[in-house]
Amino acid sequence: MAIHPILTYPNQQLKQVSQPVDNFDHNLRAFIDELQETMHDGPGAVGIAAPQIGHAIRLVIVDVSNKKKIKHHGHLVLVNPEIVEWQGLAVGREGCLSVPDFTGNVVRAERIKLNAFDAYGEPLSFEMEGYEARALQHEIDHLDGLLFLDRLVSRRNDLFERKKR
Amino acid sequence: MNNWYMLTLVGNDRTGIVAKVTRILQQNNCQLGEASMLRLGGNFTIMMMVNSELSSDDIITALQAISAELNLQVHLDEIEGRLHEHHIPNVLVTVIGADRGGIIAQVTEKLFNVGFDILNLDSDVAGTDERAIYIMRIEGQALDGIESIEAALQPLKADGIDISVQAIETLIA
Ligand SMILES: [Zn+2]
Numbered sequence: 001m002a003i004h005p006i007l008t009y010p011n012q013q014l015k016q017v018s019q020p021v022d023n024f025d026h027n028l029r030a031f032i033d034e035l036q037e038t039m040h041d042g043p044g045a046v047g048i049a050a051p052q053i054g055h056a057i058r059l060v061i062v063d064v065s066n067k068k069k070i071k072h073h074g075h076l077v078l079v080n081p082e083i084v085e086w087q088g089l090a091v092g093r094e095g096c097l098s099v100p101d102f103t104g105n106v107v108r109a110e111r112i113k114l115n116a117f118d119a120y121g122e123p124l125s126f127e128m129e130g131y132e133a134r135a136l137q138h139e140i141d142h143l144d145g146l147l148f149l150d151r152l153v154s155r156r157n158d159l160f161e162r163k164k165r
Numbered sequence: 166m167n168n169w170y171m172l173t174l175v176g177n178d179r180t181g182i183v184a185k186v187t188r189i190l191q192q193n194n195c196q197l198g199e200a201s202m203l204r205l206g207g208n209f210t211i212m213m214m215v216n217s218e219l220s221s222d223d224i225i226t227a228l229q230a231i232s233a234e235l236n237l238q239v240h241l242d243e244i245e246g247r248l249h250e251h252h253i254p255n256v257l258v259t260v261i262g263a264d265r266g267g268i269i270a271q272v273t274e275k276l277f278n279v280g281f282d283i284l285n286l287d288s289d290v291a292g293t294d295e296r297a298i299y300i301m302r303i304e305g306q307a308l309d310g311i312e313s314i315e316a317a318l319q320p321l322k323a324d325g326i327d328i329s330v331q332a333i334e335t336l337i338a
Contacts, residue, residue: 047338067334093253093335101249103335131334138338 024121049142169246254304264297
C-alpha cells in the first residue's frame with residue numbers, strides 16, 4: 001500500500017470530470033485501500049475523492065463518524081455515487097485537502113438521497129442530512145471537476161437561516 | 166523578501182479606486198497580500214497587506230498622485246506580517262437588535278471575559294434613521310466551548326437583543 005501525494009489547486013487534473021467505474025475488481029479494491037490510507041494521513045479530513053490523488057474515476061470515501069452528535073452512516077466507500085434528490089439549503093464552512101490554508105462558506109443541500117455501488121458492485125442507497133450530506137456533496141463535486149472555491153458565498157452577506165441545533 | 170506593510174486607504178466611494186491603486190502598487194513592484202475592502206457609510210475603505218522593498222516614504226510618494234486625484238486618505242504602517250496564518254473559527258455569534266449605544270461593547274466584553282478570540286467581525290446598521298436596526302456577526306474561537314459563550318451572552322438576550330450562538334463545524338474533505 002502507498003500514501004499518495006494530494007493534488008492541490010491549480011492542478012488541472014482537479015478540473016476534470018471523472019469517469020464511471022466499470023470493473024469492480026481487486027485492482028479497484030487495492031486502490032480504495034490506498035485512497036483510504038492517504039485520507040487518514042492528512043489532518044482530520046472527513047472525506048477524499050479519487051481525483052484528488054490523480055485518478056479520474058468516480059470513487060469517494062466519506063467518514064464523519066468522529067464528529068459528535070450528528071446522524072451518519074459510518075465509514076462509506078462509494079463507487080459511482082449519484083445524488084438523486086436534494087432538499088433544503090444550508091450555509092456551512094468548508095476547506096479542502098486540495099486547497100491548503102483556506103476555508104470559506106458554501107451553500108449545500110441540507111438533505112440528499114444518494115445511490116451508489118460498493119467496492120464489489122452491489123447497489124447502495126442512502127438518505128443523508130447535515131454534515132454528512134455536505135461531505136458527500138463536496139466529494140461528488142470533485143468527481144465533476146469542481147472545488148468548493150467554485151461555490152463560495154460572501155462572508156459578509158450570508159444571512160441564510162442556518163439549521164438551529 | 167518579507168517586508169510587510171499595512172496600507173489603509175479611505176475615500177468617498179467612486180468606481181476605479183481599487184483598479185487604480187493596485188495598478189500603481191504593481192508598477193512599483195509591491196506584492197499584495199490579504200485585504201479587506203468594504204463600503205462603509207458611503208466611504209470606500211481598503212486595508213491591504215503590501216510586501217515591498219521600498220521604504221514607507223517611497224510607497225506613500227508613489228501613491229501621492231492617485232490619492233490626490235481620488236481624494237483618498239492614505240496611511241501606512243510597517244507590520245510584523247506573514248501569509249498563511251489563518252485561524253479557523255469554531256463559533257458564529259449573530260447579534261441583532263434596535264440600535265443603541267454600547268451594544269458592541271456589551272457583547273464583546275462578555276465574549277472577552279470567557280476567552281473568546283474574535284477573528285472576524287462585521288457590523289451593519291440597517292432600518293431607517295428613526296428605527297435603526299443593528300446587525301453584527303462575529304466569528305471566532307471559543308477556547309472554553311460554545312456553552313460558555315451562550316451562558317455569557319444570556320443576560321443580554323433578556324435585555325431584548327436577539328443573539329444566536331452557533332457552532333461552526335468546518336468540513337475538510
Ligand atoms: Zn476537497
